[in-house]
Amino acid sequence: MATFPSIEKLSKAKSDARGLKAVIRFQSSHEAVDFVFAGSGVSEVRQSQGEAAVTLAASDDFWSTAFQLQESGRPWPGYESLTMGQTTGLTTTGDFIGVIAPHSLALQRLFFVFVQAVRPLNRRPFVETFRDSDNAVGRYVWVKAHGQEARMYYEEAGTGTTALLCQATAGADSRQYRYLLADPEVQKRFRIIAYDLPYHGRSLPPSGDRWWEKIYSPDLEYLMNWVVAFSDALELEQPFFMGCSVGASPTTSFRTPSISPHLFSANMIGASGPIAPEANVHEVQWIYASNYPGVYAGDNDYFARGQDLKRNGHKIHQGTKPVFLLCGEYDHAAHDQEHGAPAVVLSEWTTTALRDSQDVTNVAQFRKHLYRDDDVMALKGTLRLPNMPGTVKAHRVRRIVSRLTSA
Template identity: 35%
Template structure:
């Protein structure tokens, strides 16, 4: 073969989530500490392709990025009857834990962005001892709504166009055009109602205000990183959340928005490299 083949490998694992079998697509690369990556609402694991291709990180980490059911290449389950998709806190938590169990991951690190960042906080509240460290990107216990999600799924408006256009403003203006395009392309490809269904968790079911103070960062370190251009989960939202969590480490990332790992991978790398190095050092000592 003469073509350049990227290092990540994609496979399917069958995962029992609350009694229903799901065929979950995931990609992985590297070896070492398991690092499970969670994509944003309405997107899929392609957001992590730059991290999966990082030669340095994959020397020490087994990086794994999966598509939530209904997203990317993880189809809805076989018994889905077409009823409205809605992600809940319980469902999301079950999915992550079941995926980690199916792959027999030993105390993985979980890094999630946006809804993935929010659920990381819930993992820290309820299941901290199962994880080596937790990383929340664009994460907060709550953030003020800035649009009505009813616009995301209606037959007279193109869902892909409106989903992508809404989130386009969350990409920092400094982000390279090609990475911006790719980030938005995933939103144009999402299934009907899936982004809206994810936001049910974000807007309705997953309000963690008042619960995050229970997080014990001695049981599991917590790192929160938010892009300065994210006006959905703003730096102020993250700092406010962290102020109630003893030991949580907060970083505001310059020239980044709501999709740091995909909208500007090089800039994101500057911020995530020290975090991954710290976790690795704690693992080695």
């Protein structure tokens, strides 16, 4: 039976939340503890009494696992954060509009405070890598696709003869690739080009388009045509294409002024590896938080409906163009048994689990697994949706377009 931390121990923990005035309850099968917030932080920790604005509830089995570390000193996957706990039995109920939406970051932090009062966790120290080779150059290029023209931003580094196109995850942009762009070993082998699709990062929507009157919802053809058109604009010959994971489950387009812009980006803190350097975790969240509202939801519409590898995966011939999945140990979407993630459904593909990692936070470890041979490389990207697994594949751009659009 799980035993919650003592009131005394929890009272010593710090959890600030400006503007939050509410009672947040942690509940197991047999006990409950309240954190009382009074506008500037926790004013009281007590045994539960009265009503709570938000309740984080789970079984004794859940809390027992969440309060334990593996022999390696790492949390058990699926129990390391509020985000991932909701895939293994944790529920969050209560005042969505008044508390959950505007204070989602505070709830994420409070979960960490609660479980770490029982089992303290030491993150890896943050190291700003590749300072001496951090020399990427940013440029703009006008690109034509779908009868439209867009001024697309990209950053470039490296002296290799093979071009490597790097596409960010849903709702993010090319800043995700800043470490890869600066890696001296990757620079020797590739001409690294990380770009922002229209609507993302420093690439505005297509010129002359009344985009504000439309819902951003790209399909497979739209997305891939912009990638190919961008490649043509730079006159690249058979470049490699690499895409990063879509990160989190699809979201809705619901948005009101009362809902914090951190509502969905806050999930990235919980979806990051539990011992990843804290600075890297918040950098990931920053990137997600800084893109235009609705872009994240629109990107996930494509990944949800435009690509179903249960139906089309067999068309990617593993013998002639192998696909490799590099899956973080804490990347739930890659190993999801219930919904059939790529590592589960596409068993003939080569899968490598990166220990200690989520999918976008362990730069040094990723580089070790990047190289396969001069013709094939891969970076895993996945989507968690019922009966509709998806993955971003690393293939030559034209080859992947021809195969998937013929599906």
